[in-house]
Amino acid sequence: MTINTASATVQKAANTYLVPGFEKASFPVPTDLLVGDAWVPGSGGKRIDILDPATGGVLTSVADATVADGMAALDAAEAAAAGWAATPPRARAVILQRCFQAIVDNVDWLAQLIALENGKALPDARGEVLYAAEFFRWYAEEAVRINGDLSIAPAGGNRIMVQYQPIGISLLITPWNFPAAMATRKIAPALAAGCTCILKPAEETPLTALAVGEILRQAGVPAGVVNIVNTSDPASVCSAILRDRRTRKLSFTGSTEVGRILLREASYNVINSSMELGGNAPFLVLDDADLDAAIDGAMIAKMRNAGEACTAANRFYVQEGIYPAFVEKLVEKMGALKMGAGTDAASQCGAMINRAAIDKIETLVNDAVAKGASVRLGGKTPEGAGFFYPPSVLADVSLDADLLREEIFGPVAAVVPFAHVEDAVRMANDTEYGLAAYVYTENMKLGLQLAERLEYGMVALNRGLVSDPAAPFGGVKQSGLGREGAHHGLLEFTEAKYIAVNW
The missing domain is CATH 3.40.605.10 (Aldehyde Dehydrogenase; Chain A, domain 1)
Incomplete structure (x- = not known):
């Protein structure tokens, strides 16, 4: 030709x-x-x-x-x-x-x-x-x-x-x-x-x-x-x-x-x-994790594209020993983000795509709060023009909250404490989705073992970003084919x- x-x-x-x-x-x-x-x-x-x-x-x-x-x-x-x-x-x-x-x-x-x-x-x-x-x-x-x-x-x-x-x-x-x-x-x-x-x-x-x-x-x-x-x-x-x-x-x-x-x-x-x-990515943080590295990774995994990504961390499962410090630092980091129009050079968290996206986020957040979650940051739609929702952190989210079942597609982090690694694996796999998962631990042997046990097509180990043109992108279960x-x-x-x- x-x-x-x-x-x-x-x-x-x-x-x-x-x-x-x-x-x-x-x-x-x-x-x-x-x-x-x-x-x-x-x-x-x-x-x-x-x-x-x-x-x-x-x-x-x-x-x-x-x-x-x-x-x-x-x-x-x-x-x-x-x-x-x-x-x-x-x-x-x-x-x-x-x-x-x-x-x-x-x-x-x-x-x-x-x-x-x-x-x-x-x-x-x-x-x-x-x-x-x-x-x-x-x-x-x-x-x-x-x-x-x-x-x-x-x-x-x-x-x-x-x-x-x-x-x-x-x-x-x-x-x-x-x-x-x-x-x-x-x-x-x-x-x-x-x-x-x-x-x-x-x-x-x-x-x-x-x-x-x-x-x-x-x-x-x-x-x-x-x-x-x-x-x-x-x-x-x-x-x-x-x-x-x-x-x-x-x-x-x-x-x-x-x-x-x-x-x-x-x-x-x-x-x-x-x-x-679709995805419903879990983000596992073990007690031995480097806290600062885990927070940096969480910000990328959660706030890239303001959470409007199929690979976005949706559920943060944090081991009890590191849980209070993780929540505190996550609130600090997410609270420092500037929300505004995407074309504003200073903006770090842009608008959601439309009103329907805001309605879904509001519904999921309200359900989680009604079931006992504590709003540590944000959690309320601001007044004014445009489709904005602030960076938000919900702690102690109940396992029966819809926020843990559905893909939120927004800047909301749902944080859940766990005692034993087996609990984290069970909760992480308890979904019909299987696109991406994240694990933070300084024990590489344990991290690789967890990566094999997690029912996901992609696992990021001590990284907050999983996508790469040279890597096979895709999920298992209801997250896709090929x-x-x-x-x-x-x-x-x-x-x-x-x-x-x-x-």
Whole structure:
């Protein structure tokens, strides 16, 4: 396939958004649908208002895709599929490397855009952009390492040859909490494997995905290889795409409830599905832990993105000997955080995504307090505009509190004391989720033993951050299927083909 690096100039977006303060950025953000090589307004003529969580006001609007638009994106992906699959791995890798560099070159205004439409603080937004870029660099390196296998059949009758081929057209559905990183974590391995794709970003935060889409076009991704459809009717649009036999892969990040629905939709055509679903991460602190290190780790695990992360520490189980000091220091650290609009350079805790998020946090906190929890910090929604909730610490949370059962997705730390390590393991595993867990102890042997016993896909030992593009990201139980990142994430977009051969 001939790579047309000038394809981005074929058609400019008719509707655009200028990021305040960055009017001279590389390009204005498109607000239409990306179908093939065209930014189109959509067949329905409707728009979706995009809100600023810090004020509740409207930033701009984006095109609202219909089922017909979803089918047009599928047509475009099909038209580009054979050529992209046949593109040499090195050529795909070069384009992916360009995508990495282009995102890095645009980090400042992309971070501002994320802070505006998502509400997160600028340091978190900037960190997300750099993290998002890394997936293109990693998969540029992995694209040339899709190795097969060759062996002799045990009976000696033939050779067993295995090769990995692109799985085909992929539907990628991403959440609002990491609008750049969740898109690139799916797009990069899909492209590295030789697949074309349709990205359906979250209705709340499509602007970042659209900006990334334009960056990819300008970096030389051919027409139709990446298509983007924003929609206020994701159920209908995604169902139509999944029930079309041309679609061969579904990759979804979001709630477990929606994941179950999508799996049912995917079942009609037996579509290969990767699911990164909900979490309820426990954070275990043993008596022998380095207290300052544990607090620093807790701040990262809890307050990254103001707690709006599937890997966020939800339940803090702290051994009795260190419990009073841990609570005191956690209150001190979280109480020092400045809450404010994400675009405020001094802000460390931005707004929640919408009013529904605040309502859920309030409900869970009130339930925990009614069941005996002690509010040591925060615990009350402030007055004023925007969707803000303060950093909060609840101590002595009862084991029957809903706060320990449900993913809070906010800046609230629920702390529970425990006496014996066995109690901590039992409480940590007492959930339907199994995405991420955290352990702090100076006894490395015990820490590794606990890591093996915890029923989670990822365990951070004496670390508050678990995500890395080079590591397999994913959970067990109701937290999902498959893995993203690492070489594992690339194989999710391939099919293993076995060829029996004699020579």
